[in-house]
Amino acid sequence: MIEIATSSTTTTLVIAGDLDLAERDQFPEIAARVVGLRRQLLVIDMCRVTFMDSTGAAFLISLADAGRKRGGATVLRGADDRDLFVLEVCGALDLFRIDTDHHCEQSDTATGAASVELPQRPRPA
């Protein structure tokens, strides 16, 4: 699930759950809405992201790239090591300011590897 919040200067994107091919259908609309808000700063809150692969990374990159073209910046908050690794392999870490000081509110939002319960996804037996 992806929520958009906005203030006069900042758009905040709160992402929860898996960020992979299964979620791709909603990416264009969200990207269009974020771009349409035209805020200088985009904060992407990844605290509740359970998993992100290259498809999800491509989505974040497209957001950051669109922001950079307008002279804005993108902050990545609460991304775990694996998320950063994926962005690094995509050669896109430079597009983001990584917020290392942020502490996610919920403690059970660690990496997808540690979390056994993945919401939203039908669980095969």
Next chain:
Amino acid sequence: MDQMPGSSADVLPVPASRLAAALSVTTVPAFVTGAWSLGMPVLWVNRAFEELGGVGIEELALLGPNSLLALVEDDPQRTAAQEDLKAGRAMRRIVSTRRSDGRTTWLQVDVTPLPTDHGLPEYWVGVTTDVSEYVDQQAAQLASLEVERRQRADLDLIAQTTDLLGDLEYPFALRDIADLLRSLVPWAGFYVNDDGLLFAEGVDVASPPSGRGRRHTRYVPEDRTHDRLEPALTGDVSEVPEPVVDDVQQLLDGAVDGPVRLSLEGRFDPSSAAGWLRRDLMHRVVAETGAVPREAVVHAVAGRRRVLGLLVTWDGDEPVPESGPAPGLDHVSTVVEVVARRAGTAIDNARLYAREHRLAEALQRAMLPEQADVTGLDVWTYYAPNAEHAQVGGDWYDVLQIADGTVGLVIGDVVGHDVEAAAAMGQLRSVVRAYAYELTTPGTVLDRVDQLVAGMRVPRPASMVYAALQHRTEDDSWGLEYTRAGHLPPLLLRDGGTRLLNGAGGMLVGFGNEPRETGHEVLRRGDVLVFYTDGLIERRDRSLKRGLETLTEMSGRITARDAAGVGEELLSRLADSPEDDVAIVVVRVPDPEADHRVTALSPRSRRWLLPSEPASIGRARHAVLRTSQAWGLAESAAAELVVSELVANGVLHGWGNIALRLFDTGDGLRIEVEDSNPAPPVATDGHPNRLGGFGMQIVERLADWGWRPSASGKLVWAKLRPDLTSGSGPA
């Protein structure tokens, strides 16, 4: 002539007068002029010169100073040559002149000053040589070089176009082709007709343009500053022009082959093809080139059956000469036509392929058994259509959550492997499902199925088992009721023993002349039920009875404590080279107390068959996660990422269902993903500007990987590196 200063005639053995006579009769046209300051008046010409120019000395004298220039038609080097003359230097230039007979001749003119003792020369002697042949040859050579260069450029452009069309999945293929064409014309662009014309930068291969549509009303931004012609859409009806033949629509309809020229200054019905295209072109060409176009050339982008779109070029409104199009424009038109044709074929192929693919996928998905998530039971299912046949077969299973605490299980087999068998299976499956949700007692369900099927003319005989499981909360056991219609008996595995549930047998589906029976069992914690089709045990070299004995014997040795493990042991021991379709359903009642205490010795490999849909990616990750935990493997974060990328690739680019296999090599987890597309996986998918090509790079960073052709497609494997340190991996 005799008084010519500086004459050296006296040193020659020939008298000067003879020399003058010799000059007169020589066949080289020659002349003598006066000084530059006097306008180089022609003082003398020889006979050859008179013949060449068709003028004598008298006529030249009448022309006054600079009379020689009057003879010259074309003189590319005039300025430089005149500098030489002014300075008194000898000069050579090539000029064209019209001969007396009207032909144009190229002459090399050499003008040399006669030596003088003081200052600038007073006399010049000129000699002309006919170099027409040489000049023509050179011109022809240059022209042919130019033609060759252009042909090479055109071929190169067409080759690049072909490359781009080879990968229509690239979302800007058409835009890039149009960009290539813009080296030939100031503006080019593609339009597709998909329920009305639409500017296209690429082709959506998942839903390519239909080529249908006769009303063209997609929104075009209004820019009235350049556009005085368009009648307001909302306004005066009388403004709408008389209906005329719409050339563009004719092109779209395939009524004319084209290309057609579209006047952008004409009036058209706003929602006609020409009207819409005119509006869109005005907007785009003005926005992109700054010029206001007057006329565009429209080529059809034609598929096999119908025109799918248009390739529109604007040639900068260069005036067309009366003698027909210039040779330069001719080749542009040819290239554009070739490009349009190729684009049409490529889009058409994408269209046909997408249609076939959608059909096959839809059928396959409808045919592939589905497994509902059942609460309270550990269920593992497996279905392998015979590799030699299509991805559809006659075997099927269903796991249905009928109500809270009630689960329905179906396994069945329609004779045959062809599409008809698959279709019959699909029908039967729906019938069984429908009754299963209505009625609970299996015998009753099958009675109804018999009644319906008997009247349905299902073309193939079929066997099946239907079982219903009911949870009993008082002792956490499950009541089992089942009935069989000519199908092999399910297995019940309990405490290391195996029992065939061979009660409640009956005839094949549709042949139930007597009421069906219902068998009863009670399942306790740790019990395992195995439903299967004959593909699991049937071999040419042994009877079905022997096969059943082997199955019972093998099952007794199963030690796995999870349904996936039980299935794996069955498959690895019995069905490594199945000759028929195989469908298996394993249901295990979890034993929360004992399962943790006992370490299973079952083989460390697992397999799943997943439908080709995005939701399968998440399921595959769960499978890896659970398996890694069961096997006590540490690098599950990396494994999750690798399996996600591999299965996503399979879903995006693969065909058919996706088989996932996991192995514990003792030296890291090995992941295998198999699909039916024989084309190799693409590491960096060739488009640096396209996101999403990083999947295999991620795999590459975390695992050794490779691929090989498999019986029905390809198998991509990845073995996770066990030594992933924090620097090189995410774990």
